[in-house]
Amino acid sequence: MLLEDHQLQSIQWTELSRGISFGVDGGCLVEAVERLGLxxxxxxxxxxxGQIVLEAPLGNAAAYWHPCFDPGDSLPADWAGRERxxxxxxxxxGVLVDANGQSSFAFSFDCLTQEGEIEFGASEEAKTFxxxxxxxxxxxxxxxxxxxxVVAPELAHEQAVRELSVLLHDGIAGRQASEIAREPVYSSWYAYSQQISHDVIMRNASVASGIGCKSVFLDDGWQKFGDGRWYAGCGDWVPDTAKFPDLRGTVAELNAAGLQAVMWIAPFLIGEQSAAxxxxxxxxxxxxxxLRTWVLDPRHREVREHLVAVCTRLMRDYALDGLKIDFLNDVMNYAGTPSTGDVPDVGDAMTLVLSEIAQALESVRPGxxxxxxxxxxSPAVxxxxxxxxxxxxPADADQNRRSTLNLRLLAISQVVHSDPIMWDPSAPVEAVSRQLLNVFFSVPQISMPLDVLPEAHRxxxxxxxxxxxxxxxxxLGGELSVGLPNEGYPVVxxxxxxxxxxxxxxxxLLDLDLEGVSELVILNSTASSALPYTVxxxxxxxxxxxxxxxxxARVVEFAxxxxxxVPAWGITRITLGA
Known part of the structure; x- marks a missing residue:
């Protein structure tokens, strides 16, 4: 009911390509319309x-993709679609995707920093989007x-997202990927939650290295008051010495085992139990x-200086190789409130402090x-x-696949990691295959108690x-095709x-374009022992x-x-022309 609720019928519309139109109202004015590539x-x-409105033919629409897309609500009505x-x-x-995977309508706005809301959906009355x-x-x-x-021609929806993402990232230099960004991770979170310690980490370190991980992410629980799934003790960011008597020594032992150390921190949280x-x-x-804790307002210089100092101290004092920085979106609760600090806007303050943290970490621990x-x-950060x-x-392999692929479509220079994968250690070994194969197009993170895991699973x-x-x-670097988003990307x-x-x-059905292909690799994350194809x-x-x-090897001839x-839950390599 966007067309009715906001009196959009009174807007003077301007036509773009393919029946797509836009309109402005409430004092907003169009200054220029130009074509830039596609x-x-x-x-x-x-x-x-004021307001900016777009309307496009609904066509044979199957899904509306956005960066946090999930197929549970693929094509909402216009009175329901909301994304902050x-x-x-x-x-x-956002991209409106038809039943053939094409973008019938794709758009972006360049307002990346301040908080806003996109309203969207299928209009019942107008039969448009x-x-x-x-x-x-x-x-x-x-x-x-x-x-x-607005993407001018009709493209595969992956390409439409890429065109818009490149435009949004234009002029925004990405952070240089660290040495371990493209290497598998061992995470402590799902394996042990907050019940971690030096002994727990080191019991798993050699196994993690043995299966191919190159770093250990010490998650929530290393810090003082880091017990109980709430955060009233956050703020000091010092080790719980009962768990880690010598945290720098733990990091040194991990390094000796061939593993780099990355530590979790939620620097914007400040609990009443903390000395800070x-x-x-x-x-x-x-x-x-x-979260049962207070949240710092980054619009104050004193807060930004505190956050930079904390992150820098952790990296320096414990010789860390990185930080996993969490709970950033809770800061946006300050959006729309008066500022008593030196920066009026929360979004501007967040980009400022995150930039300062990144620069400080690079100066202390380059790379x-x-x-x-x-x-x-957001491209802004x-x-x-x-x-x-x-x-x-946790344990949702399908959601992990969908989320990592959504990130892959949007990211330009950043490396996409999976949520740490976990499974039932008493399950058949196929559970391991399913979890890992579903995140193959990202960097896998694993979070299981490896030291007691069945040998077959390891x-x-x-x-x-x-x-x-x-x-x-x-x-990670090839040309990606992800299939239909409303079906959860069943073939990638x-x-x-x-x-x-x-x-x-x-x-x-696998649609195989084998022109110029000398090696075909099929990942079969299903229970089927044969898959249908067309060439x-x-x-x-x-x-x-x-x-x-x-x-x-066996001979394969494609008709x-x-x-x-192909074996179920397995990988088959086919050398063509052999």
């Missing part, structure tokens, strides 16, 4: 209370214009009920890693973290990480040079197939269509 750029001068964005939450970008951006006081105070980008609280309480006026997680994925991780989804994890590393350049592929990796997460191109190739565990034999 994108139409509309520059709009904005005022508080800010410097540390999502991004103002409508998007609305309301111009808030904060947005209008921070800038005088907004640039709207009395000096910072006046800068923390928001109480988070779900260090910084991890953010969903939803802190991309320069301050070389790693972005999927949001928490061996399978090691096998798959070896395969992942051998394919890493293609998986990536091609780099003459190598094509295709992953089946449901026993769906594009001229003469169907003959190949030599070798699956995991097999010692002798125009058919079934290819």
């Amino acid at each position: 994108v139409d750029i509309v520059t709009v001068s904005i005022v508080p209370g 964005f800010s410097a540390v939450r999502s991004a103002p970008i 409508v998007v609305r951006l309301a111009i808030t006081d904060g947005l209008a105070a921070a800038r005088s214009t907004v640039r709207l980008a 609280y009395s000096g910072l309480a006046r800068y923390a006026t928001h109480y988070s009920e779900h 260090s890693l910084i991890e953010f997680r969903q939803p802190y994925i 991309a320069p301050f973290a070389d790693v972005i991780r999927a949001n928490d989804c 061996a399978r994890a090691a096998e798959l990480l070896t395969q992942w590393r051998a394919l890493r350049d293609v998986l 592929s990536s091609r780099l040079g003459s190598t094509l990796v295709v992953a089946a997460y449901q026993p769906r 594009f191109g001229d003469v169907p190739p003959v190949g030599s197939a070798l699956a995991e565990g097999e010692t002798a 125009e269509r058919g079934f290819v034999e």
Whole structure:
């Protein structure tokens, strides 16, 4: 009901390509419309209370993709679709995807820092798809214009997202990827929650290194008062000496085992149990009920200096290789409130302090890693973290796949990590395969009590990480195709040079474009032992197939269509032309 609720019918619309139109109202004015490559750029001068509206043909729409997309609500009605964005939450970008995976409508706004909300959905009355951006006081105070980008031609939706993401990242230099950003991680979180210690970490370190991990992420629980799933003790960020009598010594032992150390911190949280609280309480006026602690307001110089000092001290005192910085989006509760600090806007303050932290860490430990997680994925903060991780989804392999692929579509220079994977240690070994194969197009993080894990599970994890590393350049750097978002990306592929990796997460038809391909790798994350396919191109190739565990290759000849034999929950390599 956007068209009715906001009197959009009275707007004077301007036509773009393919039946897409935009309109402004409430004092907003169109300053320019231009074509930049595959994108139409509309520059709009904005005022508080104004609005920018887009309307596009609904067509054969199947899903509306946005950076936090999940197929549970693929195509909402316009009275239901809402997505908030800010410097540390999502991004103002959206793509209407048809049933063939094409972008029938794709747009972005360049207002990445201040908090705002995109309203969107299918109009019952007009049978169109409508998007609305309301111009808030904060947005209008921070800038005088907004640039709207609309993809001009119809493209594969992955390409449309990429075009818009490149535009949004334009002029934003990414953080140099750390040495370990592209290496598998051992995380303590799901394995032990807050019940970690020197002994627990070191019991798992040699096993983690043995299966292929190159770093250990010491998660929540290392710090004083780090027990109980609440955060009233946060703020001092010193070790719990009962758990870690010599934290620097723990890090040194990890390094000796060939593992780098990254530490979790939630620097904006300040609890009443901490010694730091009395000096910072006046800068923390928001109480988070779900975290049971106070949240620091970065609009104050004193807060920013404290945060930089804390992060720098941790890196220096414990010789860390990086920080996993958490709970950034809770700071946006200050959005729209009067500032008593030296920076008026929360989004501006967040980009400022995160920039200062990143610079400080680089000066103390050059080449260090910084991890953010969903939803802190805006291009506005991309320069301050070389790693972005999927949001928490314990044991949900499908959600982990969807989240990492969504991040892959949006990210430009950042390295995408999976949420730490976990599984039931009493489950069949196929559970290990399913969890890992679902995150193959990202950097896997693993979080299990490895020291007591069944040997078959450890061996399978090691096998798959070896395969992942051998394919890493293609998986992380190839041309990515993800299939239909509303179906949860059931078939995914990536091609780099003459190598094509295709992953089946449901026993769906594999569309194989084998033109110029010399190596085809099929990841079968299903219980099926044969997968249907069609081949594009001229003469169907003959190949030599070798699956995991097999010692002798077998001949494979592709017809125009058919079934290819592949072991369930396994990987098959096919050398074409052999």
